[in-house]
Amino acid sequence: MTTLEIVEILVRIAWLVGAVAFVIGLGRMNSPATARNGNLVSAGGMTIAVAATAILILARQSSDGGFSAVPWLIIVAGIALGGGLGLYTARAVKMTAMPQLVSLFNAVGGGAAALIAIDDYIRLANAGSHVRIDEHIFIVLDIIIGSITFTGSIIASGKLQGLIAGKPIIVPGGQLVTLALAAVTVVGALFLFATGTPNLATMVLILAAALIFGVTMTLPIGGADMPVVISLLNSFTGTAVAMAGFVINNPVLIIAGALVGASGAILTKLMADAMNRSVLNIMIGGFGGGDDAAGAVEGPGGSVRSIGADDVAIQLAYAQHVIVVPGYGLAVAQAQHAVRELAELLEERGVDVKYAIHPVAGRMPGHMNVLLAEANVPYPQLKEMDDINPEFARCDVALVIGANDVTNPAARRPGSPVSGMPILDVDQAKSIVVIKRSMGKGYAGIDNELYTNEKTGMLFADAKDGLAALTAAVKAL
Amino acid sequence: MTTLEIVEILVRIAWLVGAVAFVIGLGRMNSPATARNGNLVSAGGMTIAVAATAILILARQSSDGGFSAVPWLIIVAGIALGGGLGLYTARAVKMTAMPQLVSLFNAVGGGAAALIAIDDYIRLANAGSHVRIDEHIFIVLDIIIGSITFTGSIIASGKLQGLIAGKPIIVPGGQLVTLALAAVTVVGALFLFATGTPNLATMVLILAAALIFGVTMTLPIGGADMPVVISLLNSFTGTAVAMAGFVINNPVLIIAGALVGASGAILTKLMADAMNRSVLNIMIGGFGGGDDAAGAVEGPGGSVRSIGADDVAIQLAYAQHVIVVPGYGLAVAQAQHAVRELAELLEERGVDVKYAIHPVAGRMPGHMNVLLAEANVPYPQLKEMDDINPEFARCDVALVIGANDVTNPAARRPGSPVSGMPILDVDQAKSIVVIKRSMGKGYAGIDNELYTNEKTGMLFADAKDGLAALTAAVKAL
């Protein structure tokens, strides 16, 4: 055996080790205690796989007659550029902006997968030789899926960042455009498979159609559904990477890609389930999407009692048990530190404060946990829905901050968009205070009868300002 | 492509489908609701894989110049013989004898895997050609692991069946024999690898050593540890089958074998954990092993109160809540129907009867569930340990039937062989009745201070006879 053959074998083993590390890492991310370590194991696997590839490239070059600088220039420049950008943005991003950043990383991953197939196809076209049907299929699938992921993830990221309007953007005839684009890709692909000769023009057409399809697919979906969409696109990227593995016949790309493709699909389903929606329903778009969704025009069905910060401060300061119910508004207002401050103040006065965490409060699963953790809220005070619900009946004040749908008793009756979603039993509390800016609706775009409950006082304010006022008022007591 | 090539490809796909069915089936067996369906899915996969193999054999024969009867005779005779025997024994066996039957099926599976390597090696020896090191390794591993499984499983089965004494059989110098056998296999294997030429005599030596090793490994282990041993041997067979897959270069054997090897290993660990033991500790043998283990000679540390069936009947009939605690003795006496009869009689009289199921009561995990289910005890009456423990304090009579270690309060203190094992809090009950034949010890071979508790009355009888007497006495009231 030549040296190169030996290196090739060792590199294949290293890749397999990397793939195993991915699986172990992902497995350990299943539980909070081992999650961080799992991520490190996965990163270790990645390091091994990449280092082995570098060695393989060296070995191939030296068996081909010596070191050539250009590929190394490309690799080093690319790694420096991408690594620097990735490192900087990942470090600099604020906690709340993480989902859109993850989506951006997903976009470039999908883009890279598509580029591998594009490069391969350019080579085949230059050679002009016959393309085997299976090669053709994997190349086309890689390009289509990778491109959809690329533009789709960028749009999703933009929506979450607020650069693109979060509400569903419905272009008249948009469905037709989407259908036409799908038709172009399918017909183009079939044409390529039938002829078996590489045809760059057709491929460019398919590429363009897929890129636009990614945009038209994601635009009509409400900003609030973006986490599910991002997870779905994440699964797509995994699939595209597996296809790239088939294209360049590389086992580690196939294994890791399939792993992410499958686990991403399951995760998407879990996330959709947690919101009581189906993935299909979300992808068709149009439901909800922010504070001014359709149907948000009628006023509430009862009278609303407004309450001032001083009154609320007295209620809170002399309560025994207070349950804080955070929601999307808390995240929007970045009021996580403000709420911790108020809670600490109350605890100094001997009040028992707990947080009721609804699984889909906010706009991504675990949103409230991550947000409150950032503000160093003690972990044991965060209570899952099922644990806290029986405690509402015993609590003196439930302080709802920017949460709406997750407290809406309408969910207990059929016939409303939130029907069937389990909710926090806020209406069982002896007294209820809601901090929000207006009578604006939540994600589902429906009225909340909690606000017209006679036990409820509304403190109309931005969450951060309102909490600051409460803290000041409690201090002044 | 020739017809044969096409068939080979289709068969490979069918095998892959079979392998996927095994995984899905095993996954569905994780939960009681889907378990039976999972077993069917797995059986379906097996049918597909075997049918595809039959087609492959036909295609290979016809491309080799026509149908030959001998292989078909072998296959049909073998399937008829093995299938008939398997079907008959599986149908005829009594519920309680199932573990030993599973062990027998495991033995023949391991034997078949070893035979494949043996056959391959005979062929290589006849050809007299050089044997590649990797081939040699897989063949030797297959033969060693398969043979150990074969004899080891038969011994395990015999111990459970009572054909071989359940208690640890310690031959003087036995450890030395086992070590010598291990040395023979290792040296023989290294010799084969070094020479690279097939050597039947050495292989026979290795085979013999492995077969005897299986016996000497299993004999010293107490009968009560057999379920864990069987699970371990099951994992061995999986590994042997995977090795056979490497020997004849067959992917479905590799996949299914590795699947069982890995899941069997995890299962073994789970089972050992449930008994608060380590697998190594069990394999080294010598601990416990039946009613007359070492240390079982000293008498109990307090006085024991014996009680008659009539007294117990009165206690039971006028109780509000009765908790039945079944154990190994119930299984030995086959008293599951008797206990259900008594319970039904009590329920007719308005007594609330529940069963406290300790996870390791009996001699295999789930033993009590399977046993009581056979007698049609209503499922909701079976309570897991954690659910029932708080209820003992509220129960009038705890009726312990042939259970010993799982009720022993010594487990709560350090220093005893059962220390640390969670137990059923029988001693919290207002009154305790224990049905067993004598003051004989349980699996761990230690005294049970529950019997000297002043609340306890001992009803010395075989479990079945004792329950019959109780039923008669209750009826007579």
Next chain:
Amino acid sequence: MTAEEINGLLTNLTVFTLAILVGIAVISKVPATLHTPLMSGANSIHGIVLVGAMLIALAATEPISQLVSLIAVAFATMNVVGGYVVTDRMLQMFRKKVVVTKPAADDSEAAS
């Protein structure tokens, strides 16, 4: 060994490794009640060795090979058939329990 043979071996090892990972991941959190049926179910699966036994029967020309493959086929089939049937019997118990007895239990619950 040639590079090609090693590559074939590596492919088999890759498949082997992945199957091990599947096996570990699939048996994650099994209730103790199901340990025995699950062991029995896994036991049936390694009856797949029947495929190997059939293939060596095809290649068997010497009498000794024919005998060996006959025993192997018989052994493997016993593993398969017995394994699935006995597992099904075990699991039947679990199902019957729930279906047949639920109403009865509710009655007794209501009565007490």
Next chain:
Amino acid sequence: MTAEEINGLLTNLTVFTLAILVGIAVISKVPATLHTPLMSGANSIHGIVLVGAMLIALAATEPISQLVSLIAVAFATMNVVGGYVVTDRMLQMFRKKVVVTKPAADDSEAAS
């Protein structure tokens, strides 16, 4: 396609299928709290496409191929580096919570 090419394809498909099974089995019962970090962790893993990008950079002789592979390497590295760092930051939150605040929580528990 020759039989050999199909066999190579089948091997890749076998590996692909097994990896899918691993992916499904591994994400069995995740607490909802971990959905976002887990998605982010899976997102880093598909950065493995970097290996592919490096390999096409090696083979790139035409300027267009060199440009494409440069972008591919940069994209993939951004996916890898950014992905792992941001996931670690998310998970750091989960850990810090437990470690730093447990005693504080106990105090407040005792005080109330």
